[in-house]
Amino acid sequence: MAQDSSRSGALALRAGAIDGFSGGPGRFARLDLLGSLASGRWLWTAPVVAGLLVLSIYPTIFLVALALSNSRLGRPFQSFAGLNNLLKAILDPAFQAALTRSIAFALASTAVELVLGVAVAVLMTRLVKAGRFLMSLILLPLMTPPVMVAVAWKLILAPVGGLANGTLQKLGLIGEPISFFGSAAGAWSSVGLADAWQWTPFVAILAYAALLAYPKEIDEAAMLDGAGPWARFRLLMLPFLAPSLVSIALLKLVIGFKLFDLVFVLTYGGPGFETTTAAFHIWRLALEQFDAGRAAAETLLFALVVGLVTWPLTRWQHRLEVREA
């Protein structure tokens, strides 16, 4: 039976090849597909297709269905809501503000951590002997679960009994403890600091890996020509790194949009709503107020915004790849 199917597949392939010459590429591809189906080769792609169905298509359909319905967490799909949830989400000033904060944080944290990460990566290439030790050291924050990072920073920055306040008070630099989470600026700085502590190593490692392919001869030649370190970095190393950096920036941007754990543990979206990001806002809607329909609508809008913000970077990455090729 297997022989039969492979024979018929081969025949179909041959037929496709002949027809392909006479009937154009579309017909060729169609017959190729038929041949593939007949030979059972499509089975090789089944795990990927199943994975896509389970992990991507089904959740998306479910999300859209939720967004178009009046759904509570305990009782989804109560009634059809049309575009009500989407309209409410679009017109909600709190959600608009949360989206803005998410975009601002994603962009700012990506920019800062990209600069810091590249600096660390360059430093690692310079310190060849200490490089491996540094690598192990900077892997630590990456291996720590985000929620533990948040708890650690909460303990460090706590106004009473916190390491930072305790040290500053012992040194006589402050009289009263500082409430790091008590103001918008303080809360964002704290969240940003914790995020940088966790994700700068991620950028550094990827940048370091890209730098390992950087040809030393060019650097040495430029040095012989009298180029200083900054000029060599700006004119040689940075253009070399550019395609990798764009990819890293894209990843970090998406990670920045996903900010949740740090906000949940450190600020709970406060003071007031100052650090309420889109992800946190949606979480509250779904799991505090149980409005699953509205939360789904906001999730769809959030995904759209993430897509729009990352789109230029994706285009740029594609252009660089084409140029390299």
Add this chain to the structure above:
Amino acid sequence: MRPADGGPARIMQEEVVDMSNKIHLAASGGLSRRRFLEATAAAGLGAALGLHQVPAQAATKRFEGQSLNLVIIQPHVVTGRKLAADFEAATGAKVNVTAVPYDQLLAKATLDVQSGANEYDVIDYWFANVGALARDAILVDVTQWIERDKAEIQPDDYLPNIYDAYTLYDGKRWGLPYDGDSHVLFFNKEIYDRHGLKGPKTWDEYLANTKAVTQAEAKNGIYGAAVLGGKAPIIIGSTYANRLAGFGGSFLTADGKSALDSEAAVLAAKALKDVVPYALPTPLETRFEEGLPAWLSGKVAAIEFWTDLGVYSQDPKGSKIVDKWDVVRIPVGGKNTTPRLALNAGYGFGVSSGSKKQELAWELTKFATGAKYHRDLLLTTASGIDPDRKSGLYSPEYKAFAPKVQGVLDGALENAVPWPTGPDSPALQVALADQLALILAGQKEPEQAIADAHAAWTQVLGA
């Protein structure tokens, strides 16, 4: 059965209950016909022999080999473990305890049923969510079971307003009270004495005391009060509820509408705002995880907290303020001169609709909330359990175990102010907590914040 409880008389008494339960279970379809016949035969044999002749050794554990999953809030984890051990010793059934953060239990329980995972059999639910859990069919209606097992449960023994608030929705009962929470005001006598202060009776006195201590001792890291203002509704809402009750207000009117447009509601919010500059920095960051250690280490002079703090405060293992504290009822304010408590937090046990062993889950619920077991838990250090039954609150043992706390609760719980318990309660909690957080952050004036909360509540309740 617990040998430790000893005595043939007790064993025989439990035998009778054991047989009676077998019949109940069989009759309600929880057991097979064979077991029903066994139970009936055992009952007949018992009657024929005159009960007292049944040897203790003949007793088999009722639910040997069975197991249950109990989801419990983290602060109840000590009682959860004790309950698992005691229930297994008594019935043979193993209880697997899952502890979850107190503010996430509703979501966990709901998702468990909604997703079809049906992992949990018994839910330790916050009473304010009873309506939401009932509407969404997460909890099983236990009205009939309560009626059936009335003699064992003794519903009349529950403090009436706790019993109704914790279990009643839409004219039906959805569980049994487990932990009768309310706040009282604890103060550190040593610190107050240093400044010639007395336990406050009004919110104005409380503010003056707090201010005096903080101004004098903040440089030494000691503050006049810890104000639990973390943004979770159960935390910041409880702190506000104390003031609302103290000023004579309530959350809802008698016909179920928002009562946040009252003068008391605004005065309560103002009282909350006024204490912020003098409280342990900062109220918005203070949940009970932060407030509790500050109190036990003598870093704050006062704290509004659940009544079991009295037991913690007297435990030398974790407290530096043993015998250095006292407690008063929640202060009054405005036109109100009658001390009132608020039913802050407070948990009940209910049977999950996803459970495949609902009768056994009901047995555990009855066991955990029974009069004797409740008294045992009240007398257990770090249990986190507060009185919900008259037989517990007014028992000589509890009076001896927690004399100060029992004194302030005596006669007060009966009139305590409940939180909204309807199906929209989660949305109401969040709307109020958000506005209160804006007050604490200094981003909104109390009048405006409470007006906005009232508008949100009116919209939610009217929807």
